[in-house]
Amino acid sequence: MKFNNIQSCHLGPDISPEQFIQEHFFLFLLKGSMIAYDGKKNYQMKEGDYCVARKNHLIRYTKHKEDGMFEKVIIIFDEPFLKKFLERHSYSTSVFGSDDAFLFVKEDKLIHNFVQSLEPYYNGSEEIDVSFVDIKREELLIILLKNNPDLANVFFNFGIPEKIDLEQFMNKNFRFNISLERFAFLTGRSLSTFKRDFQKTFNSNPGIWLTKKRLDEAYFLINNNNQKPSEIYLEVGFEDFSHFSFAFKKQFGKSPSLL
Numbered sequence: 001m002k003f004n005n006i007q008s009c010h011l012g013p014d015i016s017p018e019q020f021i022q023e024h025f026f027l028f029l030l031k032g033s034m035i036a037y038d039g040k041k042n043y044q045m046k047e048g049d050y051c052v053a054r055k056n057h058l059i060r061y062t063k064h065k066e067d068g069m070f071e072k073v074i075i076i077f078d079e080p081f082l083k084k085f086l087e088r089h090s091y092s093t094s095v096f097g098s099d100d101a102f103l104f105v106k107e108d109k110l111i112h113n114f115v116q117s118l119e120p121y122y123n124g125s126e127e128i129d130v131s132f133v134d135i136k137r138e139e140l141l142i143i144l145l146k147n148n149p150d151l152a153n154v155f156f157n158f159g160i161p162e163k164i165d166l167e168q169f170m171n172k173n174f175r176f177n178i179s180l181e182r183f184a185f186l187t188g189r190s191l192s193t194f195k196r197d198f199q200k201t202f203n204s205n206p207g208i209w210l211t212k213k214r215l216d217e218a219y220f221l222i223n224n225n226n227q228k229p230s231e232i233y234l235e236v237g238f239e240d241f242s243h244f245s246f247a248f249k250k251q252f253g254k255s256p257s258l259l
Helices: 079-088 109-117 130-147 149-155 166-173 180-186 191-202 206-223 241-252
Strands: 009-011 024-031 033-037 042-045 050-053 060-064 071-077 102-104
Touching (some): 009 130, 071 079, 079 130, 166 180, 166 191, 206 241
Parallel strands (some): 009 071
Antiparallel strands (some): 024 050, 024 071, 033 042, 033 060, 050 102
């Protein structure tokens, strides 16, 4: 595993490409800043900040480069790794008091020294052996739990989301670009139950409803807030500008740039 192109270090499985945190991960910003939004609040992160991103949360990022660079260390704590960790270490758990998607970690000497130990890898001057990855992840996890023992209630909670109010959740989170499977999971339903409940609640199938809802939101932002189409198509849940423009023209009879 080599890190030699963008001076970033990533240990563990891949992160979901969707606007969804699939597994817990530790994040340290080496250079640049970032604002993350989870549907409820914004989290501002600057160079030198440490935080833990919590699984099963929706998230959207706005990254800001410094001197043309955005550099980070990301270390994934996936569920299989965490369960193996618990086989070797004993931690008691209880209900965690916050539902924040990002938990900021106070810096201490151990965390600082750990990140410094990764410098040869995120600077691309060394290779890290695959067998060494889990050792480094375990080292960091022990440090984080020593820094904040309450994090055990986050890392070792292997439950799944409970069934929640579908209408309230969808009206609040339709802007997030995630799959129907993710929406179903986050509302505590199987995909088939989600589609059935969705039809009963909105009298529409999820795909048609999401497209219309996102386009209506885009129309409002362009027409009422004077925002540019190129600035808002990602914000309302589209991932491709040409697809957004085509769908917009189909629904409203004119391209978004002509409003």
